[in-house]
Amino acid sequence: xxxxxxxxxxxxxxxxxxxxxxxxxxxxxxxxxxxxxxxxxxxxxxxxxxxxxxxxxxxxxxxxxxxxxxxxxxxxxxxxxxxxxxxxxxxxxxxxxxxxxxxxxxxxxxxxxxxxxxxxxxxxxxxxxxxxxxxxxxxxxxxxxxxxxxxxxxxxxxxxxxxxxxxxxxxxxxxxxxxxxxxxxxxxxxxxxxxxxxxxxxxxxxxxxxxxxxxxxxxxxxxxxxxxxxxxxxxxxxxxxxxxxxxxxxxxxxxxxxxxxxx
Amino acid sequence: xxxxxxxxxxxxxxxxxxxxxxxxxxxxxxxxxxxxxxxxxxxxxxxxxxxxxxxxxxxxxxxxxxxxxxxxxxxxxxxxxxxxxxxxxxxxxxxxxxxxxxxxxxxxxxxxxxxxxxxxxxxxxxxxxxxxxxxxxxxxxxxxxxxxxxxxxxxxxxxxxxxxxxxxxxxxxx
Numbered sequence: 001x002x003x004x005x006x007x008x009x010x011x012x013x014x015x016x017x018x019x020x021x022x023x024x025x026x027x028x029x030x031x032x033x034x035x036x037x038x039x040x041x042x043x044x045x046x047x048x049x050x051x052x053x054x055x056x057x058x059x060x061x062x063x064x065x066x067x068x069x070x071x072x073x074x075x076x077x078x079x080x081x082x083x084x085x086x087x088x089x090x091x092x093x094x095x096x097x098x099x100x101x102x103x104x105x106x107x108x109x110x111x112x113x114x115x116x117x118x119x120x121x122x123x124x125x126x127x128x129x130x131x132x133x134x135x136x137x138x139x140x141x142x143x144x145x146x147x148x149x150x151x152x153x154x155x156x157x158x159x160x161x162x163x164x165x166x167x168x169x170x171x172x173x174x175x176x177x178x179x180x181x182x183x184x185x186x187x188x189x190x191x192x193x194x195x196x197x198x199x200x201x202x203x204x205x206x207x208x209x210x211x212x213x214x215x216x217x218x219x220x221x222x223x224x225x226x227x228x229x230x231x232x233x234x235x236x237x238x239x240x241x242x243x244x245x246x247x248x249x250x251x252x253x254x255x256x257x258x259x260x261x262x263x
Numbered sequence: 264x265x266x267x268x269x270x271x272x273x274x275x276x277x278x279x280x281x282x283x284x285x286x287x288x289x290x291x292x293x294x295x296x297x298x299x300x301x302x303x304x305x306x307x308x309x310x311x312x313x314x315x316x317x318x319x320x321x322x323x324x325x326x327x328x329x330x331x332x333x334x335x336x337x338x339x340x341x342x343x344x345x346x347x348x349x350x351x352x353x354x355x356x357x358x359x360x361x362x363x364x365x366x367x368x369x370x371x372x373x374x375x376x377x378x379x380x381x382x383x384x385x386x387x388x389x390x391x392x393x394x395x396x397x398x399x400x401x402x403x404x405x406x407x408x409x410x411x412x413x414x415x416x417x418x419x420x421x422x423x424x425x426x427x428x429x430x431x432x433x434x435x436x437x
Contacts, residue, residue: 045283052286056293095308160297167300170308193310194335194389202304 026222033147033221046149054115054150055157059164061114062107066165069102070094070172078181087183091192094173095166099201100261103166105253108212111158112245116220119150120241123224124234132225147221154217155210162209204260211252216245320371321349322364323411324379324392329360330418331390332381338364338392345370348392364392373406374399378414390418 073094081087123146126132132142170192177183196202223237223244305311329351338346346366354361376397383390397403397414406412 048287048290051290051293056289059293059296099304099308157293160294160300163297163300163304167303167308189307192308196309198305198309198311202301202309 022222022226025226026218029143029147029222029225030151030218033143033151043149046145047152050149050153051157054119054153055160058111058114058157058161061110062161062165063168065106065110066103066168067172069106069165070098070169071176073097073102073169074173074176074181078177078183087177087181088187088191090173090177090183091170091188092195094177095170095192095196096201098166098169099196099205101253101257103162103169103205104208104212105249107162107165107209108158108216108249109246111154111161111213112216112220112242112249115154115157116216116241116245117238119154119217119220120224120227120238121234123147123150123221124227124237127225127227128229128234147225151217151221154220155213158213158216159206159209162205166205200260204256207260208253208256211256212249215248215252219245219248318368319346319365320368320408322346322366322406323409324362324364324415325354325357325359325411325413326362326381326415327359327417328420329362330381330420332362332392332418333390336389336391338366338379338394340370340394340396345394362392371405373397374403375406375410375412376400376403376414377406377412378416379412380416381418383419 074090077090077093078087081089081093123132126146132146135142135145174185174188178185178188220241223241227233227237332348332351334348334351336348337344338348346364348362349365350363352361352363353359373394374397376399378395378397380393380395381390382393
């Protein structure tokens with residue numbers, strides 16, 4: 001009887017130790033990947049390539065979904081606001097919800113699905129086919145050659161994508177509100193401009209998306225780098241990347257919102 | 264199977280230069296698009312004004328009650344915005360709210376007999392400051408940087424009005 005109880009306790013302990021070790025490994029991986037002397041010529045070339053894969057190729061999905069989310073927000077907001085004769089407030093409603101919440105969060109979620117999963121699968125396959133080990137045999141540090149450029153590319157692209165998302169969303173709302181529903185263009189912009197603050201809205205949007213970028217890219221790289229080297233392991237790691245980054249994004253978003261706008 | 268290019272090792276393929284060039288151009292466009300989005304958000308959506316330091320002058324005004332007036336609320340003369348509220352503080356001695364106004368230098372000839380009132384746009388809208396230019400006479404000078412406007416009218420507090428209304432109704436029914 002007591003042996004079973006002790007076994008259970010040991011299971012809990014092993015689970016906790018595994019998790020803490022995982023976090024430690026992730027921390028060491030990121031630390032040794034980014035805290036190194038950068039090699040400017042070669043590093044820039046690698047970074048440009050990853051910016052293309054992670055940023056440019058995510059642009060289409062971000063722009064299209066930004067446009068549609070702005071348009072649908074405007075349409076839903078209009079049907080409610082027009083009942084109070086307050087359809088002029090459509091601009092601030094859309095702009096503030098895009099800049100404060102939807103811009104960083106939806107962009108990060110899409111980014112996790114579009115770029116994060118691809119990073120995990122790519123690095124996972126490199127790991128399982130021993131490509132990372134062969135790099136090491138050629139005296140090339142895989143952390144610096146593979147992990148670091150991907151990390152920086154993610155951290156640079158996601159805030160830019162979030163800004164593009166919010167901007168095109170506001171123009172989508174302009175299309176629906178002004179061109180279709182007939183809100184006066186001047187009052188749309190002037191009320192919007194009066195209520196959006198540069199410091200509290202745009203800077204906070206950037207802070208949020210930088211935090212999301214670090215978290216999503218980090219999870220994706222860690223899951224790929226410490227993959228179980230077989231097909232099943234890669235598929236599991238890819239799923240874990242998307243699930244864990246989505247949960248992390250939503251939880252962190254709540255935390256940051258309470259800190260930024262809670263008072 | 265092993266793609267040398269994804270590992271960042273230079274492979275010996277013929278059109279590599281062209282491909283790198285294309286990627287560099289696309290990445291450049293991506294970064295510029297991000298920068299453009301940032302600039303649109305800052306200057307078109309948040310409407311940040313890059314103002315030269317000497318294009319404004321400061322006025323002060325004391326109120327009994329500022330109601331829902333906020334920093335950055337507009338100061339209007341006949342509906343035209345001539346300045347903005349810069350700060351709202353409580354006078355530590357007299358315990359009265361003091362509002363600091365940043366006025367546009369373009370509109371600098373208001374007589375010191377002008378009066379300020381806290382008005383509301385619409386029934387439940389945002390509050391703003393209405394500046395009413397006063398008369399100009401021999402002994403009247405113009406408002407300068409650092410002057411304060413004495414003739415002020417406090418905000419209309421809806422709750423006070425309702426309270427007064429209820430009070431007068433109950434005293435009438437006695």
